[in-house]
Amino acid sequence: MPGERLTAEHRRRIAEGLAAGLTYAEIARRLGRSRSTVSREIARNGGPHGYRAARAQHATSWRARRRRRAPYAAVPDPAVPDTAVLDAAVLDAARDRDAATVREFEERFVAMMTETGMAPMTARVFAALFISESGSLTAVELVQRLQVSPATISHAVRWLEQRELVAREREGRHMRYLVDTEVWYRAWAASTRSMARWADTARQGAQILGTGTPAGDRLHTTSQFFELLGHDMAQAAEHWRQALSTRRRQA
The missing domain is CATH 1.20.5 (Single alpha-helices involved in coiled-coils or other helix-helix interfaces)
Structure with a gap:
């Protein structure tokens, strides 16, 4: 089986495994395939929460017909x-x-991210991953595509990983980096946790300095701002997750 293409039956079993909450490694073991094969299949066809066997099979057939076009x-x-x-x-x-x-x-995508605060090379790495068909590229593929050193790719990916914008997995001797449909929810959740840390630290500072002092008052106001912002962000993230779940059930 290793080396053979995934069939409609394989995709049905992948969908069942995801619905049962199995890990990629366990699904791969049951199929007798590598974890990287399963993760790429899921990433290019809607991610862990959006994967549908019939839709994945149709998309794969369409890509195969396009490649065969002489x-x-x-x-x-x-x-x-x-x-x-x-x-x-x-x-x-x-x-x-x-x-x-x-x-x-x-x-344009890179320019937008750069203008909103992301380092140029980090933006290029993220754009390359995000618009690739499978949503994943190896470190070697990124080096070849962007014509930069492996160290440059590693530095950019480290920044993206810290903000949960990409994930990584070992593929033989190479490292593969991935993005999926959950990327924005994870990044938003990470930002929400950051807001909570700001609120907690500012609150502690206000207590130490005293809210009756100018510095203490600034810290107290800062704490209130980040607490409110974090609360609203958490609600927005949950609203998005529910809306996405509803849309997928209707698809």
């Missing part, structure tokens, strides 16, 4: 009708246009 001849051939050559030119132009559009969007 390129037309680039030069006129007497045996090839002129309409086929014309179709080839149209398809080639469309592919080039699509690739250019994707690159343009990637640059």
Whole structure:
């Protein structure tokens, strides 16, 4: 079985395993496949909470048909009708246009993240992961794609991991980095925890300095601000999770 493509039956068993709360490692063991194979399958098809066997099978079949689409001849051939050559030119132009559009969007995506506070290289790493078809790339693939050193990739990924924007897993001798549909919920939850720490520390400072002093009053106001912000953020995150769960049940 190792090395073979996943079948519709495999995908059904993956969906059942996720519904039963099994870990990726346990699902992989039951299928006789590697954990990385299972995690990539889940990541590229909706993540652990959005994975649907039928939808994953359909998406995989569509990708396979797209890959099998043979390129037309680039030069006129007497045996090839002129309409086929014309179709080839149209398809080639469309592919080039699509690739250019994707690159343009990637640059806009990176620029937006940079302008909102993320370091340029960190933004490039995150964008590369986020818009990749599977939502995952190895460290080697990132180095080749971005033309930077492994140390640069490692530094960027470390920053992203600290904020729970990416996860990592070992794949043979290489490390694979992943993003999924839960990325924003995890990042938001991490920010909420940060707000709670700000509130607690500022509250302690206000008690030490005394709220009747200017410094103590500033710390007390700061504590109230972050406490309210953290509360609202937690409510917003839970609202999103419920809305997403409802949408997935209806899909």
